[in-house]
Amino acid sequence: MFQILLILLIYLPLVLLMGKYLNKISMNEKTIGERFFSPIEKLIFKVCGIQQDDMSGKKYFLSMLAVNFMMVAIGYIILRTQKYLFFNPNQIDNMETTLSFNTIISFMTNTNLQHYSGESGLSYLSQMIVITFLMFTSAATGYAVCMAFCRKFIAKSDVNGNFFVDFTKIITRVLLPFSFVISLSLIWQGVPQTLQKNTTITTLEGKQQDLAFGPIASLESIKHLGTNGGGFNGANSSTPFENPTVLTKIIEMLSMMLLPGACVVAFGLMIAYRKNKKSWIGKQGAVIFTAMAAIFIVGLVTVYFAEKAGNPLITQLGMDQQAGSMEGKESRFGIAQSALFTTVTTAFTTGTVNNMHDTLTPLGGLVPMFNMMLNVVFGGKGVGLMNMMMYMLLAIFIACLMIGRTPQFLGKRIEAKEMKLIALCILVHPALILGFSALAVATVGGVDGITNPGAHGLSQVLYEFASSAANNGSGFEGLADNSTFWNVTTGLAMFFGRYTSIALQLAIATLIAKKAVNVETETMLKTDTPMFATFLVAIILIVGALTFLPALALGPISEFLQISMK
C-alpha cells in the first residue's frame, strides 16, 4: 500500500502544474516555448487554410465532426489495403470489413477497444499512420471539446474559440512534446522502437521462439498520455515489450492520470480567475477534484484487498496463496501495482491493462466495471469532466429543489431546457450499456462470444458494453468478440457513446453561455463547499447504483457469492 500512496503523492504536484499549463492554452495565453511553438502552428494553419475566427457551439461541433469523419475515411482505406503498402515487413494481410469498421470507430472515438491482435493484425505502417495518428487526434478532439465546454461556462457569449486552433495547439504544445520525452524514457527502460521485422531465436533449451518487435515506444507514450489504451500487442501493457519494468509502469500510469486531472484543475482556475482570485486549483475545482478522488480511492482500496485476498477456490487446492490472486498478473507488478493500474485505467478511461481484467476476482472486477458505468471519476480526454458537470448541474438542481432556491451555477440559471438535455445525457450512457447487453444475451450471435460459464459470462457482456459506451477500451478479453455481432454492436455503442454525449454537452454549454449572469448573493446555494462535494458524490452513487445495481447483482456479485460459498 505504501508504494501506491507514494505514487499518488507524486501525482499531485504534476497535475497542478499541468492544469496551469492547460489553462493557459485554453485561454490562448502565451506559454513556455512560445517562440518555438508559435511558428510551427502558424505554418500548420497556413498549410491547412485555417482562419483563427471564433466559432459558435454549433459550428465548433460540426467542424469537429467533419475532421473526425475525414480521419475515419482515410484510416479505413489504409486498414483495408495495408497488405499492398510499405512498412509491412511481417507481411500482414488486409483487415476484414466489420473488423476494420470496429477498429476505426474504436480509435477515432478514443475507445481503443481491440478485436484484433496487434502482432498478427496490423502492419507497422498501420500501427503508425492509423493507430498512433488517431491516438493523437482523438485525444486532441476530446480535449478541444472540453476546453470549449469549460470556456462556455464562464463566457458571456456562445461564440468563442476555434476548433482547429484548439485541436492544433493541444497536439503541438501538449501531446507531441510530452509523448516524445515519455517515449525516450520508455526506450531507455527497454521498450523496442524499430522497423525491423519479427525474429526467431533459438532458446537456451534449443527450441525456437518468435519475438514480435515494431515501433512500440512511439505508440506507448501517446497511448497513455492521450488516455487511448490500445496496445501494440494483444496483451497490451502486460506484455514485457510494452511495459518492461515497474518504472515504465509508473511512467505510463502517471501519463494517463496527467491530463484528465489537469482538465479539472484548468476548469477550477478558469472559475477562480473569473472572480479575480489567484490560486492553484480554486475552491470549485477542489470540490470537483475531491469528489472524483473520493470515488477513486474507494475503488482502489476495494480492488487491492479483493485481489490480495486471492481466489478461495485456489486456497482450497491447498497451495500457498499469500501473494494474492496472481492468475493473469505479472510477477514484476504484483498485486499492488496491478490493483492501482486497474483502477486508474478504468477511472481515467484509458483502457490499457497491465493484468487481465477477465481473471480479476469478482469484486476486483466489479470496480473497473463500475468506474466505466459511472464514467465521471476523472474520465479520459476531457470527457470525464464534462460528464461530471452533468452530475454537478443535476446535483445543484436537486439540492435547490430541496431547499427551495433557484438553481444556478456561477450566477447562471439552470432551467427546464437545460435540465431536459442533462437528463437525456445522463440516461444515454446506461441505455447503451444495458440495452446492448440485453440484446447480446438474447441473441445467438451475442451469446456465442461468451467464454466463461455462469455469472461471469454476463459480466463479460456488461464489461464489453460499459467499456464501449464509456470509450474506455479495456475488456474482459476472454470474450470472443471478433464476430459480426460484436464488431457491429460495440462499434455502434462507441459511436453513440462518444458523439451523442459531446453533442448534448456542447448544446448545454451553449445554452448556459448565452445566459445573463446574476449577481451572486448570500442566499444562493454554495457549490464550492465540502458539504456540496459530499452531496455530489451521493448523487453520483445513487444515480449510478440505482441504474446498474440489478445488472451488477446478476454478474460479479453472484459470482462472488458463488465462489465464497463453495
Add this chain to the structure above:
Amino acid sequence: MNWIKSLKKALLITLTFMVICGLIYPLVLTGIGQIAFPKQANGSLIKEDGKVIGSSLIGQQFDEEGHFTSRPSAVGYNMYDKRDTDFAGVSSGSNNYAPSNPALIDRLKESLKEFEHQNPSIAKSDIPAELMTASGSGLDPHISVKAAKVQIPRIVNESGLSTQEVKGIIENATEHKVLNVFGEEKVNVLEANRLIDRK
C-alpha cells in the same frame, strides 16, 4: 459550396497530422532511439557465445528438470519445435479464465500434479500459487523469489550443483524493488538458468 470547403479543410488537416504524428514523430524517435539506446530499442537481446539466446525481457519455457521452471503460459511463450508446423504465429495473452471457471481449477490441478511429481520433497502448502498461475501476457520473464526457492532441492538433485551455489544463482538473478519501494522482488528465470548452464 460551404460544406465542400469544410471537407477540403478537414482533408488538409487529416493529411498534415497524419504526416506529423504518423510518420515524422515515430520515425524521428526510431532514429534517436536506435542511436541513443541501441540495445533496448532492438528488444534487449542477450547473447551467449555470440549467439542470441533470448531477450532479457521475454520469458521462456524450461522443460529440463535441472532448470528453473517458469509460470505456465497461454501462448506457450511463443515457442515451438523446429519440426513443428502447428505454431499459430506470434501472440500474447492469457487463458482469460474467470476465477469461478472450472477450467482454471482443472489447469491448476494439472500443474500442481506435475510439480509435485518433479519435486516430491515439497509439501503442498509450501507451493506458491503464483508459480502455478499463468501471467497476463503469457511472456512473463520472472517468478517470485519464493517460487524460485521452492525449486532448489530439485535443481540441486538434477544439476549436481550444491545448495549454496543454487542459492547464489537465485541471488544473482534477483531483480530488486526500485528504490526499495516500487514493484516486487523477482527472479529472472532465463538469467538464472543461464547461470546454471555456465557452471
